[in-house]
Amino acid sequence: MRVAMIGAGYVGLVSGTCFADFGHSVICVDTDAAKIDNLRAGRLPIYEPGLDQLVAANMRQGRLGFTTDLAAAVADADAVFIAVGTPSRRGDGHADLTYVHQAAAQIAAALTRYTVVVNKSTVPVGTGDQVERIIRETNPAAEFSVVSNPEFLREGAAIEDFKRPDRIVIGAGDARAQEVMRDLYRPLFLNQAPLVMTGRRTAELTKYAANAFLAMKVTFINEIADLCEQVGANVQEVARGIGLDKRIGGKFLHAGPGYGGSCFPKDTLALVKTAQDYGSPVRLVETTVAINDARKRDMAARVIAACGGDVSGKRIAILGLTFKPNTDDMRDAPSIVIINELQAAGASIAAYDPEGVDQARQVLRDVDYAADPYACAAGADALVIVTEWDAFRALDLNELRSRLRSPALIDLRNIYPPEDVADAGLRYWSVGR
Numbered sequence: 001m002r003v004a005m006i007g008a009g010y011v012g013l014v015s016g017t018c019f020a021d022f023g024h025s026v027i028c029v030d031t032d033a034a035k036i037d038n039l040r041a042g043r044l045p046i047y048e049p050g051l052d053q054l055v056a057a058n059m060r061q062g063r064l065g066f067t068t069d070l071a072a073a074v075a076d077a078d079a080v081f082i083a084v085g086t087p088s089r090r091g092d093g094h095a096d097l098t099y100v101h102q103a104a105a106q107i108a109a110a111l112t113r114y115t116v117v118v119n120k121s122t123v124p125v126g127t128g129d130q131v132e133r134i135i136r137e138t139n140p141a142a143e144f145s146v147v148s149n150p151e152f153l154r155e156g157a158a159i160e161d162f163k164r165p166d167r168i169v170i171g172a173g174d175a176r177a178q179e180v181m182r183d184l185y186r187p188l189f190l191n192q193a194p195l196v197m198t199g200r201r202t203a204e205l206t207k208y209a210a211n212a213f214l215a216m217k218v219t220f221i222n223e224i225a226d227l228c229e230q231v232g233a234n235v236q237e238v239a240r241g242i243g244l245d246k247r248i249g250g251k252f253l254h255a256g257p258g259y260g261g262s263c264f265p266k267d268t269l270a271l272v273k274t275a276q277d278y279g280s281p282v283r284l285v286e287t288t289v290a291i292n293d294a295r296k297r298d299m300a301a302r303v304i305a306a307c308g309g310d311v312s313g314k315r316i317a318i319l320g321l322t323f324k325p326n327t328d329d330m331r332d333a334p335s336i337v338i339i340n341e342l343q344a345a346g347a348s349i350a351a352y353d354p355e356g357v358d359q360a361r362q363v364l365r366d367v368d369y370a371a372d373p374y375a376c377a378a379g380a381d382a383l384v385i386v387t388e389w390d391a392f393r394a395l396d397l398n399e400l401r402s403r404l405r406s407p408a409l410i411d412l413r414n415i416y417p418p419e420d421v422a423d424a425g426l427r428y429w430s431v432g433r
Ligand code: NAD
Pocket: 006, 007, 008, 009, 010, 011, 012, 029, 030, 031, 032, 035, 070, 083, 084, 085, 086, 099, 102, 103, 106, 120, 121, 122, 123, 151, 152, 153, 154, 155, 262, 263
């Protein structure tokens, strides 16, 4: 099948490349000409493990191309995916659908024959109806169906998630569109990926419900971690004790500095707004959002407390800036709030991240970027692990202690056994244990 993927970001580039790898013929379209030039030259705009080889292999086979010419890509396509950003709208937290609406109008003008327009972006209930209306108004003669096919991949494991998903959700009203979607995903059904074929509104809401549930699960264990600290219990053992119950499941039960990233913060907020608009508030999610916001600030307060209640004039070393390991994505990363709060309290910041520094430079000010974890620790009054990159899991703690001015390690991801840290002569704070 011929596929046009509108938006060559984290989702569009991974999905487009994986569809090409299944044997479809894929053109990824982006308005960002520099991004397209780089992709054509084999340079990827994002860090995602394994993606560079998969892009190169499929370009070589002639199944994957990149263009800024949306009209040409759409005119030839059996299916056009919309995979543009849907950030929080400034001021009110609703999803900003500007890019989706623009893409819909551009697609409409370029349709030449029956085409399935697939919304892969995360969009509020009813956006499929809007896209349909925009296309019909822009091009009344167009033959098309609008389908919702939300994406559940995780950055850092995106290829594996796309190729071996827990499920594929397709919201399509008519049989013709359903058939095209089945053909597109047929290679995955061979891997027995369950297909949830449903209505468009249900598919749209399913994505938000999934993200909100996961955000709630993280927030739940974070509150249990706080309680563990007060009562002398260990949150990792509590998480194991509850997670082995199949009704609960062990994933997303790691206590830490609060969820961040390009999806959970904006999607929980957008769901809250949609629910309020429909007079059916989702109070658990409202509370989750508030707790998580407060938690990021509280992490900075913990660092300040570990430094004796005052960080003014002190140097704090931060390990890990991205919102999670194995990505360069800095969107809504907890590190941003933590660093801003520490700077506001008078600290100077050194930081190290394996892949996130280019993006970090765009959102953080006055940070000294170090070449490795040990250089980061040099002369610091405390070392804070914010993101659990594998490279931080087996650091030479004695070497770190010798580099630090004051031997304090604040581990917001619980990646060290407290005994090991104590043996190295470091004072240690972790989360919920
Ligand atoms: P992104 O910002 O990385 O990529 C979006 C791309 O779309 C950008 O490169 C932008 O230049 C391009 N674009 C915008 N308007 C365009 C147009 N009219 N024509 C062509 N290109 C256009 O965003 P992302 O992280 O890939 O997210 C895309 C959507 O997928 C969002 O709705 C997001 O919520 C959802 N999603 C993201 C993830 C994730 O892990 N990042 C996971 C699941 C779902």
